[in-house]
Amino acid sequence: MTVELISVGTELLMGNIVNTNAQYLSRKCAELGFSLYFQITVGDNEGRLCEVIETALHRSDIIILTGGLGPTQDDITKESVAKVLKRNLVMDEESKRLIDDYFKFRFQGEKNTIVTENNWKQALKIEDSIVIKNDNGTAPGSIVEINNKSIIILPGPPAEMKPMFEQHIFPYLKKKQNKTFVSKMIKICGIGESRAETDILDLIEKQSNPTIAPYAKNGEVHFRITAAADCEAEAHQLLSPVVNELYQRFGENIYTSIEEETLEEVVAHLLIDKKYTLTTAESCTGGMLTGRIVNIPGVSDILKEGFITYSNEAKMKYLGVKKETLDQYGAVSSQTAQEMALGAAEAAEADAALAITGIAGPDGGTKDKPVGLVYIACNVKGHVTVKECHFKGNRQKVRDQSVIYALDLLRRSLK
Amino acid sequence: MTVELISVGTELLMGNIVNTNAQYLSRKCAELGFSLYFQITVGDNEGRLCEVIETALHRSDIIILTGGLGPTQDDITKESVAKVLKRNLVMDEESKRLIDDYFKFRFQGEKNTIVTENNWKQALKIEDSIVIKNDNGTAPGSIVEINNKSIIILPGPPAEMKPMFEQHIFPYLKKKQNKTFVSKMIKICGIGESRAETDILDLIEKQSNPTIAPYAKNGEVHFRITAAADCEAEAHQLLSPVVNELYQRFGENIYTSIEEETLEEVVAHLLIDKKYTLTTAESCTGGMLTGRIVNIPGVSDILKEGFITYSNEAKMKYLGVKKETLDQYGAVSSQTAQEMALGAAEAAEADAALAITGIAGPDGGTKDKPVGLVYIACNVKGHVTVKECHFKGNRQKVRDQSVIYALDLLRRSLK
Numbered sequence: 001m002t003v004e005l006i007s008v009g010t011e012l013l014m015g016n017i018v019n020t021n022a023q024y025l026s027r028k029c030a031e032l033g034f035s036l037y038f039q040i041t042v043g044d045n046e047g048r049l050c051e052v053i054e055t056a057l058h059r060s061d062i063i064i065l066t067g068g069l070g071p072t073q074d075d076i077t078k079e080s081v082a083k084v085l086k087r088n089l090v091m092d093e094e095s096k097r098l099i100d101d102y103f104k105f106r107f108q109g110e111k112n113t114i115v116t117e118n119n120w121k122q123a124l125k126i127e128d129s130i131v132i133k134n135d136n137g138t139a140p141g142s143i144v145e146i147n148n149k150s151i152i153i154l155p156g157p158p159a160e161m162k163p164m165f166e167q168h169i170f171p172y173l174k175k176k177q178n179k180t181f182v183s184k185m186i187k188i189c190g191i192g193e194s195r196a197e198t199d200i201l202d203l204i205e206k207q208s209n210p211t212i213a214p215y216a217k218n219g220e221v222h223f224r225i226t227a228a229a230d231c232e233a234e235a236h237q238l239l240s241p242v243v244n245e246l247y248q249r250f251g252e253n254i255y256t257s258i259e260e261e262t263l264e265e266v267v268a269h270l271l272i273d274k275k276y277t278l279t280t281a282e283s284c285t286g287g288m289l290t291g292r293i294v295n296i297p298g299v300s301d302i303l304k305e306g307f308i309t310y311s312n313e314a315k316m317k318y319l320g321v322k323k324e325t326l327d328q329y330g331a332v333s334s335q336t337a338q339e340m341a342l343g344a345a346e347a348a349e350a351d352a353a354l355a356i357t358g359i360a361g362p363d364g365g366t367k368d369k370p371v372g373l374v375y376i377a378c379n380v381k382g383h384v385t386v387k388e389c390h391f392k393g394n395r396q397k398v399r400d401q402s403v404i405y406a407l408d409l410l411r412r413s414l415k
Numbered sequence: 416m417t418v419e420l421i422s423v424g425t426e427l428l429m430g431n432i433v434n435t436n437a438q439y440l441s442r443k444c445a446e447l448g449f450s451l452y453f454q455i456t457v458g459d460n461e462g463r464l465c466e467v468i469e470t471a472l473h474r475s476d477i478i479i480l481t482g483g484l485g486p487t488q489d490d491i492t493k494e495s496v497a498k499v500l501k502r503n504l505v506m507d508e509e510s511k512r513l514i515d516d517y518f519k520f521r522f523q524g525e526k527n528t529i530v531t532e533n534n535w536k537q538a539l540k541i542e543d544s545i546v547i548k549n550d551n552g553t554a555p556g557s558i559v560e561i562n563n564k565s566i567i568i569l570p571g572p573p574a575e576m577k578p579m580f581e582q583h584i585f586p587y588l589k590k591k592q593n594k595t596f597v598s599k600m601i602k603i604c605g606i607g608e609s610r611a612e613t614d615i616l617d618l619i620e621k622q623s624n625p626t627i628a629p630y631a632k633n634g635e636v637h638f639r640i641t642a643a644a645d646c647e648a649e650a651h652q653l654l655s656p657v658v659n660e661l662y663q664r665f666g667e668n669i670y671t672s673i674e675e676e677t678l679e680e681v682v683a684h685l686l687i688d689k690k691y692t693l694t695t696a697e698s699c700t701g702g703m704l705t706g707r708i709v710n711i712p713g714v715s716d717i718l719k720e721g722f723i724t725y726s727n728e729a730k731m732k733y734l735g736v737k738k739e740t741l742d743q744y745g746a747v748s749s750q751t752a753q754e755m756a757l758g759a760a761e762a763a764e765a766d767a768a769l770a771i772t773g774i775a776g777p778d779g780g781t782k783d784k785p786v787g788l789v790y791i792a793c794n795v796k797g798h799v800t801v802k803e804c805h806f807k808g809n810r811q812k813v814r815d816q817s818v819i820y821a822l823d824l825l826r827r828s829l830k
Contacts, residue, residue: 012438012441012454013451013454014441014445014451015437015438015440015441015443018435018437019438020433022427022430023430023432023433023434024430026427026429026430027429027431028430030429036428036429038457038463038467039427039434039455039456040456041455042453048452052453055470193485193486193487194486194487194534195531197533198533204488205488213425213426213429214487215431218572218574224431280723282702285706286706286708287701287705287706288702290702290723291700291701291703293701294701294702294703294725294814297776297777298778299701300725300726303701303725304726304728305724305728306701306723307722307723308695308702308709308720308721308723310715310718310719310720310721311715311719314763361712362712363713392551393550393574394574394578395710395712396574396710397551397574399706
């Protein structure tokens with residue numbers, strides 16, 4: 001079964017809003033094991049809308065349209081589908097009643113409660129279509145079946161579209177799918193995307209079921225392994241050897257195989273398991289690392305305090321970095337990073353400390369110490385590891401990568 | 416001139432990422448005064464990719480493709496464009512050299528530094544195309560001109576695509592537009608989107624030239640005012656009364672009308688003008704506020720150090736918050752926020768200090784102090800203003816909003 005999404009709305013084409021509906025529906029289709037090959041966005045223009053509906057009907061089994069169901073003359077999604085299918089629009093009495101109720105209920109005692117003539121347009125349905133009730137607005141959805149194909153029409157606002165999809169469309173589509181899909185996400189840190197793919201090129205090339213799909217994220221590489229089977233147990237059986245093989249090849253570079261788990265959560269759990277507390281000493285990242293760690297709920301068990309020591313004076317005052325070290329090696333040096341990590345742990349009485357000092361740019365670089373040079377020091381119970389990194393990109397990117405590498409260094413040190 | 420966007424990437428069709436590139440490019444095309452009628456998303460599949468490129472060439476003047484320029488076998492955007500145009504791919508020696516440099520530089524002295532065979536694929540260019548250098552990655556972009564049409568190929572990662580678009584593609588496209596478009600971005604902080612829109616509904620309703628387009632960002636509202644004219648002077652003349660009217664209505668809530676200027680930059684400039692230094696004391700934001708301020712190059716003139724005081728002990732130890740204050744009013748209170756802001760400035764010997772303490776959730780809320788309650792204190796030369804905020808949304812959103820409100824509070828205090 002192939003699915004095609006058509007998002008309708010000039011506000012999308014103007015870039016006024018980002019198309020989160022497309023992401024949501026794509027994810028749901030992947031969950032259902034459908035193949036989604038095209039996402040189309042088109043404005044509220046009858047000619048162009050009819051063109052994309054016709055193309056979609058030609059090449060896809062299920063077409064999901066969102067948007068263009070409002071009460072104004074601009075909104076023409078239903079009208080365009082009806083035109084392409086050569087069907088009439090007829091008044092749906094139940095929808096009419098619900099719209100009437102909605103206005104009465106919502107605007108109780110307010111002015112401007114009158115249903116305008118426009119609103120009745122929303123109660124029109126395509127002949128022989130299934131009308132889907134909208135619990136969160138006045139635009140009903142609908143399903144039109146024709147020659148073993150389905151056209152699904154949904155309202156554009158996510159707060160109306162999503163509940164309607166969950167309640168009515170997902171179960172409708174599930175009946176069309178007889179396979180079960182199970183997937184695992186293997187998350188890797190510390191090696192680049194092309195290196196990671198090269199390492200498993202043979203697996204990627206011979207993949208069929210399960211499939212292996214790589215996703216690069218800033219400083220990380222994720223592989224999604226998906227198996228299709230008749231039941232969940234069988235899907236897990238198919239997944240397991242491939243997942244094991246990836247663990248064989250990437251070893252410690254894999255930080256999790258749990259979809260929702262982030263790098264900072266993995267690090268936090270390692271700390272909690274060991275009953276270790278953590279502190280931080282940040283120079284060029286200026287709080288970003290700690291800010292990310294603090295995004296984990298309940299982090300107060302492991303993190304009590306952190307130091308943002310942007311100036312040399314602050315590095316000496318709070319972390320006890322020696323003046324001689326700064327004079328001899330500079331603030332951006334392995335030696336300073338090491339002293340920062342040692343001093344932070346001592347000052348905060350923490351078991352572990354992460355320190356970052358580097359040149360994020362755009363200025364401040366020299367031939368010996370170019371922009372992008374960052375030293376990351378990780379202190380676990382007095383044992384310090386320092387990593388010299390050379391990052392590319394603008395100030396923000398250098399700082400983003402520094403944070404990820406610091407978290408990864410701590411993860412490896414705790415293992 | 417009509418533009419069509421083609422986003423390439425299976426990760427978009429799987430719903431793993433949201434297509435922010437489409438929004439960004441659509442907005443830029445609107446700014447340039449081009450008509451964008453179709454946004455297409457397609458996977459890394461040659462047949463389907465060629466199909467959409469052919470369709471786009473048929474109906475649009477400018478085609479912008481993003482994604483599918485990576486080093487793996489999956490990445491086939493250039494190959495597909497070459498196939499449709501019946502052109503060859505040839506090695507671009509300059510790109511090859513840059514990729515070689517990139518790897519040498521980045522992985523200096525590390526193992527696994529070898530450029531894999533895959534990477535050279537990125538140095539291939541379509542015959543007779545203009546190669547666009549990528550300052551933030553290894554995939555160059557390109558422009559192919561054919562029969563008065565332009566095909567523009569850009570890398571998928573936003574951090575690579577956006578700078579390339581700004582620097583090279585925007586000026587290239589601007590030359591194709593004979594109307595001059597000038598726009599101003601009015602950036603507002605401290606009032607909500609619907610309130611802001613209601614305040615200028617009359618202006619929005621009667622708009623034609625200049626146009627007024629609202630953009631809501633987390634905690635901020637931006638209005639883009641765009642005038643089209645035959646020359647720049649005329650466009651400015653059209654803009655000015657509308658911009659003045661917005662300043663009349665929103666007053667101090669407007670923090671800038673300069674497109675690139677961020678809230679943290681406005682605050683930094685106010686501090687620099689007054690020769691004031693700043694420090695921070697963060698609890699629930701855990702470094703995010705300072706991390707954002709440090710994103711400004713040259714921030715060392717105003718910010719020397721900051722305090723991440725997540726625990727009560729740290730609030731007492733570094734900021735001198737009194738135990739009685741914490742016992743009597745709690746860590747999340749106006750009193751604690753005030754003492755944090757006073758203590759931080761004293762400890763860091765800074766002229767100004769921002770302090771944040773709040774309940775970001777998901778746990779820790781009570782009836783009296785619910786999740787989303789955040790106190791922000793701003794100390795300028797000993798004069799402290801405390802703001803009690805009630806934010807909505809998840810942990811990340813509460814923290815994001817806290818950062819924006821803190822910056823805005825400092826901005827207003829410095830004015």
